[in-house]
Amino acid sequence: MKLWLSWYPSFWAIYFCFWLRGSGDVRSYSTWIADAVWDYCSVLEDYGFGIEMLDDLISNFEWWTKEHRRDNGLYWSIDDRDAMECSISGSGFRPTLNSYLYADAAAISRLAEKAGKEVTASRFAKTAEKLKESVQNSLWNGDFFQVIPAEIDCKEKCFISCGTMDFEDIPADRNVKELIGYIPWYFNLPDAGYEKAFYYLTREENFLGKAGLRTADRSQPGAAGSEAADPGGMGVFPAGGGRDSWKNIYNPV
Structure with a gap:
């Protein structure tokens, strides 16, 4: 990483300036x-x-x-x-x-x-x-x-x-x-x-999924996922939209 950044220092300076002094909306x-x-x-x-x-x-x-x-x-x-x-x-x-x-x-x-x-x-x-x-x-x-x-x-x-x-x-x-x-x-x-928070990170009942880490604890209300609905473990966009429709897609099962 250090070598890569040192190769392109001007790019990063320009990038930061874009957000802080240019047309980028940093917030x-x-x-x-x-x-x-x-x-x-x-x-x-x-x-x-x-x-x-x-x-x-x-x-x-x-x-x-x-x-x-x-x-x-x-x-x-x-x-x-x-x-x-x-x-x-x-x-x-x-x-x-x-x-x-x-x-x-x-x-x-x-x-x-x-x-x-x-x-x-x-x-x-x-x-x-x-x-x-x-x-x-x-x-x-x-x-x-x-x-x-x-x-x-x-x-x-x-x-x-x-x-x-x-x-x-x-x-x-x-x-x-x-x-x-x-x-x-x-x-x-x-x-x-x-x-103690890291106890949950390696447990299948909580964050550990077959395809990676879930973004929500599987044991929480509204956070249950299914392999059929999310076989790749990356989340899907359900039909209907709205916050409630998100409750079941954050889980690589």
Whole structure:
């Protein structure tokens, strides 16, 4: 990967600029673009580009904070804006966007430190730590990171309400384990002690399927799949559409 990136450094710089300064809509889907810029610079062992883009990365992060962060310290998102179509748990406070923004805040802090901007580095380091605490305190259901569902106006892209932050009060059909619960580990977010979630990853009763990993725990309400309906294990688009029609297609059986 390092060699491949070093062969095409200008391509990646142009690509990042397209999203942050060009015609790309960087917030059309959730993303961890600041973390990606940091990784790009780390591979090249040259942080000049990241420092140059620092204000753009901060601006993107601050937009998410202004528009999507609630008083509980978490960011809400629409499930299909996570680029994974509709999900059983639905929209709300999801492990996805909150993990991405944790990674972005940490990356901005490191880039700011490289730029000699100590105040900004400290501010974003604290932001990352607080978001990490919020994810661990609010999205952990005792043995897994899950979505806290909320009512979102998807057309207007605005938050309406969250009925409860208590998993015991969430309806069973939305109080579910999904593969996105492992995303926090991709960004090294969880502290030690949360590893019990991986118990479900290798069990056929839960995520392990014959053709790969299921995107939803097979034991959850509404998540039952069948080999006849999904022989390839990749999911199919059922006739009829709508969220309910998705409930049975996320399972490589």
